[in-house]
Amino acid sequence: MALPEKISGRIWRLGDHVNTDVLHPSSYFSLNEMRVKEGLLEGMERLRADGKIDFLNEGLVIVAGENFGCGSSRETSVRAFRTCGVKGVVAVSFARIFFRSLVNLGIPPFECREIHHWAKDGDLIHISLQDGSIELGNTRRFPFSPMDPHIKEILEAGGLIPYLRREKDGI
Amino acid sequence: MGKGYTGEIIQRHADGRREGEYLSVKVDFVLLPDPTFALLLSGLGELGGKIWNKEKVLVTVDHFAPPSTIERANLAKAVINFAMNEKLPHCFIYQGICHQLLVEGPWVRPGMIVLGADSHTTTAGALGCLATGMGSTDILYTLITGKTWLRSPETVQIDLKAALPSYIMGKDIILDLLGRFGEGGFLYQAIEFYDIDGVIPMDDRLAICNMVVEGGAKNGLFRPDEVTREYLKERDDHLGQWENPFEEELRYTKRIEVDLSSLHPRVALPHTPAQVVDVGEIEGEEIQQIFIGSCTGGRLRDLEQTASLLRKRKISPRIRLLITPASQKIYQEAIKRGYIQVLLEAGGVVLNPSCGPCGGIDKGILGAGEGCLSTSNRNFQGRMGDPSSRIYLASPLTAAASAMAGRIIDPREVM
Numbered sequence: 065m066a067l068p069e070k071i072s073g074r075i076w077r078l079g080d081h082v083n084t085d086v087l088h089p090s091s092y093f094s095l096n097e098m099r100v101k102e103g104l105l106e107g108m109e110r111l112r113a114d115g116k117i118d119f120l121n122e123g124l125v126i127v128a129g130e131n132f133g134c135g136s137s138r139e140t141s142v143r144a145f146r147t148c149g150v151k152g153v154v155a156v157s158f159a160r161i162f163f164r165s166l167v168n169l170g171i172p173p174f175e176c177r178e179i180h181h182w183a184k185d186g187d188l189i190h191i192s193l194q195d196g197s198i199e200l201g202n203t204r205r206f207p208f209s210p211m212d213p214h215i216k217e218i219l220e221a222g223g224l225i226p227y228l229r230r231e232k233d234g235i
Numbered sequence: 236m237g238k239g240y241t242g243e244i245i246q247r248h249a250d251g252r253r254e255g256e257y258l259s260v261k262v263d264f265v266l267l268p269d270p271t272f273a274l275l276l277s278g279l280g281e282l283g284g285k286i287w288n289k290e291k292v293l294v295t296v297d298h299f300a301p302p303s304t305i306e307r308a309n310l311a312k313a314v315i316n317f318a319m320n321e322k323l324p325h326c327f328i329y330q331g332i333c334h335q336l337l338v339e340g341p342w343v344r345p346g347m348i349v350l351g352a353d354s355h356t357t358t359a360g361a362l363g364c365l366a367t368g369m370g371s372t373d374i375l376y377t378l379i380t381g382k383t384w385l386r387s388p389e390t391v392q393i394d395l396k397a398a399l400p401s402y403i404m405g406k407d408i409i410l411d412l413l414g415r416f417g418e419g420g421f422l423y424q425a426i427e428f429y430d431i432d433g434v435i436p437m438d439d440r441l442a443i444c445n446m447v448v449e450g451g452a453k454n455g456l457f458r459p460d461e462v463t464r465e466y467l468k469e470r471d472d473h474l475g476q477w478e479n480p481f482e483e484e485l486r487y488t489k490r491i492e493v494d495l496s497s498l499h500p501r502v503a504l505p506h507t508p509a510q511v512v513d514v515g516e517i518e519g520e521e522i523q524q525i526f527i528g529s530c531t532g533g534r535l536r537d538l539e540q541t542a543s544l545l546r547k548r549k550i551s552p553r554i555r556l557l558i559t560p561a562s563q564k565i566y567q568e569a570i571k572r573g574y575i576q577v578l579l580e581a582g583g584v585v586l587n588p589s590c591g592p593c594g595g596i597d598k599g600i601l602g603a604g605e606g607c608l609s610t611s612n613r614n615f616q617g618r619m620g621d622p623s624s625r626i627y628l629a630s631p632l633t634a635a636a637s638a639m640a641g642r643i644i645d646p647r648e649v650m
Contacts, residue, residue: 081418081507085615090594093270094306095277110622131419131451135615136594137354139274139370160423160453161354165370214254214384224372225278228379 066170066222071152071191073123077183078111082128083135084162086110093140097147104144112185124148125191127183128155133162142169152191154198154208156180167215170223174198175209237488239390240481241425241454244365248348250382257384262291262377263364264342266351268333269296273310274371275352276317279378286321287381293342294318294326295333300589303597331562331588334358334530338441339564341471345459348385350377355530355612357448361440362466363459365425368448388453390425392487397496398434402647404540405439406532406610406630408493409446410501414511422451427487429458434495437466438536445531446612449508500646502608503628506616514633520643522606522627525550525634526619528559528586529593532610535565537631542574544635544649545581551641556583557599563588583638595619601626608637 089110092103126132126145132155133141142165145153153166154174166173174191179198183189190199191208198206211219221227238245245260252259272294279286286292296315302308318326327336334355343349345363350356352374359366369383377383395408413420426447428440435443440457447455457463458481468474500514527533527541538560550556558578560566566588569575575585586592592599593611601607601620606627609619614626627643636646 083613083615085613085618089617090596095273095310096306110617131422134418134449134451135354135613137271137352137368137370139271139372142370143274157419157422159419159451161368161370164373168370168372168376212255212257214257217254224376225282228282228376 067172067193067216067219069193071125071172073125073151073189075127075183075185075187075189076124077185078126078128078132080129081131081134082111084133084138084141085135087133088138088141088144090136090138093138100140100144101147103140104148124150125189126150126153127180127189128153129180130156132158134159137161139165139169142166142171145171154179154191167218168224170219172219176206179206237389237486238387239392239425239427239485239487240456240458241365241390241427242387243485244346244348245385245387247346254384256386258387259382260348260385262350262381262383263347264349265292265374265377266333266337266349266353266356267292267294267374268298268353269300269311269314270298271352271371271374272314275375276313278372278375282375282379286378289321289323292323292325292378293333293337293340294323295330295336296328297332298590298594298596300329300587329587329589331564332530332533332590334445335534335561335565338362339470339562344467344475345463350374350383354448355445357452357454358441358445358530360444360447360454360456361437363456363463365454365456367454388423388425389488390427391421392427392429392490394429394431394490394492395435395495396431396492397494398432399495400498402500402632402650403495403498404630404632405435405442407498407501408439408495409443410503410508410511410628411493411498413446413450413503413509414501416450418449418507418509419451420509421447424452424488426452426455427458428455430460430462433461435462436536437462438534441534442531446508449612500630500633502633502643503614505614505625505627508612508614508628514629514643514645517627517643518645520606520627522608522637522643523553524555524557524599524601524605524607525638526557526592526599526607526609526611527631527634528557528561528591529611530561531612532631533559533561533565535568537610538565538569538574539572541631541635542577544632544646545639546577548581548639550582550638553641554638556638557586557592558583559586559591560588592619608634608643610634
C-alpha cells in the first residue's frame with residue numbers, strides 16, 4: 065500500500081490562491097528532475113521572504129489556504145513536490161486540476177479548514193488516516209474531510225498509472 | 236439536484252462504473268499541446284504507447300512555436316517525432332494556439348466531453364460541450380483507455396441579458412463575473428451561460444469560457460442556440476447532427492443575472508484576474524507594453540475591434556504593441572480584411588500565432604517593474620517576466636485605446 069497510515073513532517077505554510085505560476089515559474093518547465101526541483105526552490109523564494117526551506121530533507125507537509133494550486137495544468141509543480149519528498153498537502157480547498165494531479169502522482173491531499181489559521185512554517189505535523197485527523201505540534205488536533213473512496217483507491221495504488229495497470233489487469 | 240446540462244452530459248457518457256462520487260465516463264475528444272504532451276511521452280511508452288483512438292486526438296505545437304531554447308527544441312522534437320511515427324491524423328505544427336485550433340476543426344460539437352492537457356481547455360465549452368483541462372497523467376489515462384473519472388459538479392446558470400454595448404466585449408463580461416465572485420468563486424462548479432437575447436458573438440463566448448477556470452470552475456458552457464448553429468454550419472459546411480440538449484428542463488444550484496447594457500469596460504489589476512475595477516478607476520496608469528493575443532484575446536473579432544480603433548491612427552511612441560493572431564487561419568483572414576495592415580501602420584508588431592508572451596514563454600518578456608496591459612487570461616506575479624513586473628488584463632478595445640494614449644484609458648474616449 066502506497067498510502068501510509070501515518071504521515072509526519074514539517075510544515076511549509078502558504079496563503080490563499082497560490083497559483084502554479086508562482087509556485088513553479090514556467091521557465092523551469094523541463095523533463096529534467098533537477099531543473100524541475102530548482103523551479104520549486106525559486107517558487108519558495110518568491111513566496112517566502114525569509115529564505116529557502118531548510119528542512120526539505122526531514123519530510124515536508126504543505127499547509128495552504130483556499131484554492132491551492134490554481135492556474136496552469138502544468139504538472140511540473142506537483143512533480144517537483146514528489147522530487148522534494150513532499151509527503152502530503154493540507155489545504156482549506158484545492159483548485160481542481162491541482163487536486164487531481166496530486167492524487168495522480170501519489171501525494172495525498174487533505175481538506176481541512178481550521179489548521180491553516182494555527183500552522184506556522186517548520187511546525188511538526190502528524191496526519192493519521194485511521195483517525196481522520198491532523199495533529200499540530202503535539203497539542204492541537206483537527207479533523208480533515210473524509211477522503212472519497214475513488215481518491216483513496218488511486219492513492220493506495222500509488223497514483224493513477226499504477227491504478228490503471230491494476231484496472232487493466234482486473235478487467 | 237442542480238446538475239444542469241453538464242450533469243446530463245456526464246450521465247450520458249457514463250459506462251456504469253462508479254467509485255465514491257466519481258463516475259467512469261467515455262471521452263469524445265482530447266487536446267494535447269506540446270509541453271504537457273512531452274511530459275507524458277515516457278509514461279505512454281511504458282504503457283505500450285497505444286492510443287485508444289487516434290482520430291479523437293488533436294496534437295498542437297503551439298507553446299514552443301517555434302522553440303526559443305535548445306531544451307524546448309528537444310521537447311517539441313519529441314512530440315513531433317511521436318506524432319509522425321504514430322501517424323496521428325491531427326497534428327498541427329505552428330498553426331495556432333491549441334484552444335483556437337480545437338474549435339476551428341470539425342471535431343467538437345454540443346453535448347460532447349472534451350479533455351485537454353491545458354487548463355484553458357474550458358474555452359471549447361462555448362460550443363455547448365463539457366470541456367475541461369487536466370494534468371498530463373490524467374490525459375495519459377484517457378489516451379490509453381478513452382475514458383476518465385468525473386464527479387458531477389454543482390451547476391450555476393448565468394443569464395446574460397439585454398443589448399451588448401459597442402464598447403463591451405466578452406472579456407469585460409468574464410472579468411466582471413470574476414471580480415464579483417472572486418478567484419475561487421466558482422470552485423469546482425460548472426457555469427452554464429444563457430445568452431438570452433442572442434447578442435454575444437462566438438469569439439466573445441470563447442473568451443468568456445476560456446476564463447471560467449480563473450474563477451475555479453470545472454467548465455463553462457454556452458447553451459447552444461442560433462449563434463452556435465451558424466458557427467457549426469459555417470465551420471463544417473453543413474449542420475450535421477443537431478440536437479438541442481437544452482430543450483428539457485434543467486436544474487441549477489444558483490442563478491445569476493448580468494445586465495450587459497449596464498457594464499463598463501473592466502480591468503483586472505496585478506496579480507490576480509479577480510481583482511477587477513472599472514477602467515475609470517485605473518485610468519492614467521503608465522504601462523510600457525500592450526499585448527493583444529492569446530487563447531483569450533487573439534481571435535478575428537478581437538483583431539477587427541482593435542483595427543477599427545487604430546485605423547489611420549498611431550500608437551504612442553512610449554508603447555510596444557505586440558499582436559498575436561490566435562491561429563494562421565485568423566491571421567490570413569485578418570490580412571485579407573486589411574486589419575493587419577492597419578495594425579502595422581499604427582506601429583504594432585505582429586508575432587506568429589503561438590502562446591508566446593502570455594505565459595512568458597518567448598517574445599515580449601517584461602523587465603523589472605514594467606507594466607503590460609494584456610488581452611490574455613492570467614496576470615499572476617511573474618507570469619510574463621520579472622517578478623516585479625505588473626500585468627493588467629482588459630479587452631482588445633481597451634488595449635487598443637490605451638496603446639494610442641500610452642497609458643490605460645477608457646475605450647469610449649476614442650470611439
